[in-house]
Amino acid sequence: MSRRAATDARAVTEQGGAGRQARDGFWARLALRFADFVEKWFPDAFVFALVAVAVAAVxxxxxxxxxxxxxxxFSAGFWDLIPFTMQMALVVVTGYVVATSPPASRVITRLAALPRTGRTAVSFIATISLATSLVNWGFGLVFAGLLAKAVARREDITVDYRAAGAAAYLGIGGIWALGISSSAAQLQANPTSLTPELLSITGVIPFxxxxxxxxxxxxxAIILVVxxxxxxxxxxxxxxxxxxRELGVDLTEKTATRRRRERPGDWLEFSPLLTIVVALLVAGWLLREFANGDPIVVISNLNTYNLLFLxxxxxxxxxxRSFLDAVSNAVPATSGILIQFPFYAGIAAILTRAQSGDGHTLAHLISEGFVNLSTPGTFALVIGIYSATLGFFIPSGGGKWIIEAPYVMDASNAMHSHLGWTVQIYNAAEALPNLVNPFWMLxxxxxLGLRARHLVGFxxxxxLVHLPLVLGLLWLFAGTLDYHPPVHP
Structure with a gap:
């Protein structure tokens, strides 16, 4: 494709694309305008974290x-989440490593050949993204993105690359937090990952x-189908x-340069011997854990989960050597987690530890506010709306839960709402703003070689559909569950 042709194509799609956008209909035009607004006015998510620190302090x-x-x-609590921060960074790294492995690449090639039309290809990518995100959101995001790129290379069907990219993102914007890599659910199931203040409010909540x-x-299941x-x-x-091609994206599959053994000391880097030893050790330990304990409890341990994926x-x-190269490529994707989670821990400490003269904390006052605003019948709806709104400004499932959980779960106890379902209310509602906030798209x-505006339109x-659907289902199912007091280890 010539440089002139690529420039003209980008002009059609990025500078309005009036003809195609008009044929795409009202929803596409509205969404693309919103995407332009988000890209122009939303600062980096780290800025939102700093704003949250200032608001909590004031x-x-x-x-x-x-x-x-x-x-x-703030200063004492800043380091409370270091173990959990490392655990969540490893969720990203291990998911990326698995998704970019040679066997996964072969699976992607075979899956990419299955769809028969462009529109079925988009829905197929969406299905894969949603399903894999239930296992590991980091794996699902990378695997679905590589699948979208592989589908776009096909010459026998024409796929809208923007829609395919948006479909690959649906796991993060849909149901990842309802799966086993859910930050909030993992946190609540692991007493060693909880802050002392939160543990005293919620106890341990198993999967x-x-x-x-x-x-x-x-x-x-409903969210996936919809x-x-x-x-x-x-x-x-x-x-x-x-x-x-019209977006100016180079889809040429780049073959990684394979390093060769250059000195005797390189032999072990290129030998599978040590890999086999480590895998046998982990497999033996996991078999014993699953044989002696409840499988649900075993897999809910974040350290076990990460070790399995590692x-x-x-x-x-x-x-x-191949494993280390994949890890190196994955590490940049963890930067937001590594720098922002300590700030979220500091915010949570301000909320739960800084006391006024009468002994009240900010978390206690916010909890009372939720209780006053809610009834047992509307509590799920109020918490869902609040969590979704806050998610626009703090796009972090685990970090935001640390901030919200002390007062949300305290209010849940006061309202006699099912504590586990309150976690799921948070999980489902927290995923909603991911559909329009570009932080996790990075x-x-x-x-994909795209910009956020190409995906956010879809x-x-x-x-627009998920918001009323999810909030309505959260409210409906809340009425089917009974309250159980916290269980402390």
Whole structure:
């Protein structure tokens, strides 16, 4: 493709694309305008974290907490989440490593050959994204992105590359938090990952009381079916599809340069011997854990979960050198987690530790506010709306839960609402703003070679449908569950 042709194509798609956008209809035009607004006015997510620190500090001072108490709480609590921060970073790294392994690449090639039309290809990518995100959101995001790129390389069908990219993102914007890599559910199931203040409020909540509730499984299934249907209906037909080539994206499959052994010391880097030893050790330990304990409890341990994916990634790459190269490529995607989670821990400490003269904390006052605003019948709806709104400004499932959980779960106890379902209310509602906030799109955009505005146009249509659907189902299912007091370890 000539440089002039590529320039003209980009002009059609990025500077209005009046003809095609007009044929795409009202929803596409509205969504693309919203995408332009988000890209122009939304700062980096780290700025939102800093704003949240300032708001929490000022609110605590207004409440009557001494300035020294606010400063001490923030500084002491800043490091409370270091173990959990490392755990969540490893979720991203191990998921990426597995998704980019040679066996996974072969599976992607075979899957990419299955769809028969451009629109079915988009819905197929959406299905894969949603299903894989239930296992590991990092894996699902990368795997679906590579699948979208592989489908776009096909010459026998015409696929709208924007719609395919948006479909690859639906796992993060749909049901990832209802799966086993859910930050909030993992956190609540692991007492060593909880702050002391939160543990005293919630106790330990196992997976069977969160993601394995039948209400949660039905909710995930409904969201999956609806998301795939919308992906199919909103994808442009082949006549109006904007291809990767028209967007100026180079789809040439780049073959990684294989390093060769250059010195005797390199031998072990290219030998599978040590990989096999590590895999056998992990497999033996896991078999014993599953044989002696409840499988649900075993898999809900975030350390076990990460160790399993780490060993799987090593096996799939086979040689330590290939594994290390994949890890190096994955690390940049963890930067937001590594720098922002400590700030979220500091915010949570201000909320739960800085006390006013009468002994009240900010978390206690917010909890009372939720209780006053809600009734047992409306609590799920109020919490869902609040969590979704806050998610626009703090796009982090685990970090935001640390901030919200002390007062949300305290209010849940006061309202006698099912604690596990309150976690799931948070999980389902927290995923909604991901459909329009580009923070978690960054790893995917790097794979696809696109900008956020290309994807948000389609994910915004999903958001408009998901918002009333998810909130309504959260409210409906809340009435089917009874309250159980916290269980402390």
């Amino acid at each position: 609110a605590a001072l207004i409440m009557g907490a001494p300035a020294t108490a606010v400063a001490d709480s 069977r009381e969160t993601i394995f509730l039948w209400q949660s499984l039905v909710l995930a 998301s795939v249907t919308i992906a199919f209906l909103s994808a442009p037909g082949e006549r109006h599809a904007v291809t990767a 060993a799987l990634g090593m096996l799939l790459h086979w040689r330590p 790893p995917l955009l790097g794979i 994910t915004f249509v999903q958001f």
